[in-house]
Amino acid sequence: MPARISALLRLFILTLGLSLAGLLAPACAQPQPLMVYAAASLKNALDDVAKDWTASGHGAVVINYAASSTLAQQIAADAPADLFFSADLDWMDWLQARGKVREGQRRVLLGNELVLITTASSPLTLRLEKGVRLSEALAGGRLAIADPRLVPAGKYGKAALEHLGLWDQVSSALAPTEHVRAVLNFVAWGETPLGIVYRTDLRAEPKVRLLAPFPKGSHPPILYPAAVVTPSRHPEAVAFLTYLASTQAQIRFEQEGFIRMPDQDQKP
Amino acid sequence: MTSLGPEDYQAIWLSVKIASVASLASLPFAIAMAFCLARFRFRGHMLLNVLVHLPLVLPPVVTGYVLLLLFGRQGPLGQMLEACCGIVLSFRWTGAALAAAIMAFPLMVRTIRVSFEQGDGRLEQAAASLGAPPWAIFFTITLPLAMSGIVSGLLIGFAKALGEFGATMTFVSNIPGQSRTIATSIYGYTQIPDGEAPALALAGISIAISVVALALSEMLMRRTQRHRKATP
Amino acid sequence: MTFLALDVSYQRGDFHLEFLMQTDATALALFGPSGAGKTTLAHVLAGLLTPQRGSVMLNGIPLFDHQARINVPPQRRRIGYVFQDARLFPHLTIKNNLLYGRMWQPKGPSPIAFEDVVSLLDLAPLLDRYPPSLSGGERQRVAIGRALMSEPRLLLLDEPLSALDEARKDEIIAYLKRLRLAALVPMITITHRREEVLLLADEVVFVDRGRCTGAQSTASFAAG
Numbered sequence: 001m002p003a004r005i006s007a008l009l010r011l012f013i014l015t016l017g018l019s020l021a022g023l024l025a026p027a028c029a030q031p032q033p034l035m036v037y038a039a040a041s042l043k044n045a046l047d048d049v050a051k052d053w054t055a056s057g058h059g060a061v062v063i064n065y066a067a068s069s070t071l072a073q074q075i076a077a078d079a080p081a082d083l084f085f086s087a088d089l090d091w092m093d094w095l096q097a098r099g100k101v102r103e104g105q106r107r108v109l110l111g112n113e114l115v116l117i118t119t120a121s122s123p124l125t126l127r128l129e130k131g132v133r134l135s136e137a138l139a140g141g142r143l144a145i146a147d148p149r150l151v152p153a154g155k156y157g158k159a160a161l162e163h164l165g166l167w168d169q170v171s172s173a174l175a176p177t178e179h180v181r182a183v184l185n186f187v188a189w190g191e192t193p194l195g196i197v198y199r200t201d202l203r204a205e206p207k208v209r210l211l212a213p214f215p216k217g218s219h220p221p222i223l224y225p226a227a228v229v230t231p232s233r234h235p236e237a238v239a240f241l242t243y244l245a246s247t248q249a250q251i252r253f254e255q256e257g258f259i260r261m262p263d264q265d266q267k268p
Numbered sequence: 269m270t271s272l273g274p275e276d277y278q279a280i281w282l283s284v285k286i287a288s289v290a291s292l293a294s295l296p297f298a299i300a301m302a303f304c305l306a307r308f309r310f311r312g313h314m315l316l317n318v319l320v321h322l323p324l325v326l327p328p329v330v331t332g333y334v335l336l337l338l339f340g341r342q343g344p345l346g347q348m349l350e351a352c353c354g355i356v357l358s359f360r361w362t363g364a365a366l367a368a369a370i371m372a373f374p375l376m377v378r379t380i381r382v383s384f385e386q387g388d389g390r391l392e393q394a395a396a397s398l399g400a401p402p403w404a405i406f407f408t409i410t411l412p413l414a415m416s417g418i419v420s421g422l423l424i425g426f427a428k429a430l431g432e433f434g435a436t437m438t439f440v441s442n443i444p445g446q447s448r449t450i451a452t453s454i455y456g457y458t459q460i461p462d463g464e465a466p467a468l469a470l471a472g473i474s475i476a477i478s479v480v481a482l483a484l485s486e487m488l489m490r491r492t493q494r495h496r497k498a499t500p
Numbered sequence: 501m502t503f504l505a506l507d508v509s510y511q512r513g514d515f516h517l518e519f520l521m522q523t524d525a526t527a528l529a530l531f532g533p534s535g536a537g538k539t540t541l542a543h544v545l546a547g548l549l550t551p552q553r554g555s556v557m558l559n560g561i562p563l564f565d566h567q568a569r570i571n572v573p574p575q576r577r578r579i580g581y582v583f584q585d586a587r588l589f590p591h592l593t594i595k596n597n598l599l600y601g602r603m604w605q606p607k608g609p610s611p612i613a614f615e616d617v618v619s620l621l622d623l624a625p626l627l628d629r630y631p632p633s634l635s636g637g638e639r640q641r642v643a644i645g646r647a648l649m650s651e652p653r654l655l656l657l658d659e660p661l662s663a664l665d666e667a668r669k670d671e672i673i674a675y676l677k678r679l680r681l682a683a684l685v686p687m688i689t690i691t692h693r694r695e696e697v698l699l700l701a702d703e704v705v706f707v708d709r710g711r712c713t714g715a716q717s718t719a720s721f722a723a724g
Contacts, residue, residue, distance in 0.1 A: 150459040175441040190342040394587040399604035
């Protein structure tokens with residue numbers, strides 16, 4: 001075999017061997033970081049909280065942000081998460097039914113509000129109540145909303161619209177998106193005149209503004225439960241969960257627009 | 269098949285429509301670009317090559333975002349298209365087709381380019397010496413001889429367009445009847461508990477469509493190649 | 501008025517062509533060893549290569565004139581080039597290969613009739629076949645026929661016998677004799693073989709290392 005090819009072959013086998021060794025090697029002496037799987041809408045606030053935690057002398061925290069549905073399914077498939085912070089009670093219940101979360105180790109930490117938004121430059125005004133002419137406000141355009149079949153924000157949005165008797169006006173003029181943040185894109189660039197997002201999402205996009213909040217009671221309460229994932233052996237998992245409910249952390253969340261929850265140890 | 273409902277069948281039909289339109293509409297541009305890159309050396313050749321490959325290397329969401337900015341209702345190109353030709357891409361299947369076409373374009377160019385590179389221009393020289401003008405040489409000699417690569421390129425474009433997801437979602441969202449395709453439907457089913465059955469059913473159908481497309485392209489290639497056994 | 505006048509300078513890499521020639525011969529051979537620049541010269545004549553300097557005149561018409569910025573593209577030079585490797589179009593039938601050149605000429609009767617070319621080169625049994633199924637000799641004949649059918653002012657044969665094995669050569673020689681006798685168009689044959697010169701030319705021009713090193717009638721060439 002020509003010299004160059006055999007050299008390449010040897011290099012390839014060496015690389016393969018090293019990678020396999022890396023995969024199979026036992027955990028190194030360094031303490032493992034705490035793996036938190038969190039809903040995407042928590043991003044800015046939770047990053048700050050984790051920084052505070054590490055700065056006060058605790059170990060490193062690594063946060064994996066994605067849709068609650070994706071994360072729950074990964075955890076069910078034995079992903080190495082220590083904590084799960086969901087935007088939705090349904091997925092937390094789903095994990096609990098599969099034995100991945102224990103009753104005594106979950107708590108509701110935060111609440112949020114649902115709001116109707118429009119482009120920052122739009123002169124539109126509206127009050128969200130029964131009988132309002134939402135379709136007029138749309139004026140032939142579409143309402144951007146996270147897909148109500150899949151995403152918590154969309155489910156809450158649909159429930160609220162139904163409660164207010166407005167669903168039929170808009171159900172054929174929706175622009176269903178993959179997640180809540182995508183709604184911001186469409187409204188920011190004027191592609192859709194209206195959109196439904198969480199109050200906490202407002203600050204992420206300067207080109208949108210609040211048009212009207214959805215009245216309390218028009219949808220089930222938006223709650224963010226967090227829990228320790230059962231197979232986790234991380235020594236700081238429970239402590240971090242407790243920290244998330246502490247005043248210091250809650251203030252961080254409140255700064256981002258979340259609603260503080262009174263201390264609860266059980267799901268409502 | 270019982271796990272699929274009428275919206276799913278609508279999604280299947282829409283996928284085939286979008287993928288067909290996307291790959292066919294992209295084809296002339298892909299042929300032109302492939303020819304340009306294969307047969308000419310000019311300043312900016314490398315830059316052009318990089319631009320062509322951008323949709324392949326950028327995250328699909330970024331491509332979708334750029335499309336939104338340019339071709340959305342409020343975007344400069346979107347408004348131009350609506351004004352001159354009455355074409356609206358925003359939240360329509362045409363927008364999904366554009367997203368799919370852009371994502372498929374680099375793959376089509378790569379495949380077709382190989383075909384053009386196989387010819388070394390000698391037959392074109394012969395055609396020129398016989399009096400054929402350059403455009404005629406392209407259509408009567410170069411193009412027919414690159415036909416197998418072009419058919420392959422079309423097939424690859426179709427397959428890529430069929431599976432397109434990220435750019436489509438970001439540009440035109442997931443509207444039933446307009447942009448809810450097999451790919452976005454499968455994604456949806458994987459996001460709800462116990463959605464595996466319809467997800468797998470749709471995946472199976474997607475594979476079946478690709479197999480049919482592959483078979484058709486093989487037949488097409490065999491017909492265009494029946495007399496060619498060796499280059500003289 | 502001279503039939504063909506060449507005064508060109510062409511350079512590519514290490515190879516340098518400085519060629520000066522004038523002739524009235526209607527059957528000419530460009531004779532020289534391999535690598536002398538014969539094919540390059542043929543390409544220059546046909547317009548497939550552009551010299552850096554000089555002029556090419558055919559029947560008093562400038563095909564290339566660097567000073568006057570004239571460079572007639574190959575499709576308008578009406579020079580029928582019979583390539584060494586035939587270069588038939590593999591996706592067209594032999595008949596369509598033959599007729600390819602006719603498509604680009606102005607409509608009207610042609611000085612060379614299709615039937616005459618077919619019978620001259622015995623192409624009738626081949627018309628419905630495709631190039632890859634033909635033998636080397638058959639392809640060469642078709643290539644000659646195709647060039648003739650494009651109504652050329654001049655036929656250029658590039659080493660017509662080199663690409664063929666011994667058996668095929670005899671086959672082609674017979675046809676080349678016929679071609680020469682028919683004298684349909686002036687011919688220039690590029691070759692490094694004596695036998696091709698004797699067969700196809702009245703006059704020989706010698707090419708060596710990119711230069712024209714002399715000219716002679718074939719009769720003297722045969723004797724000497």
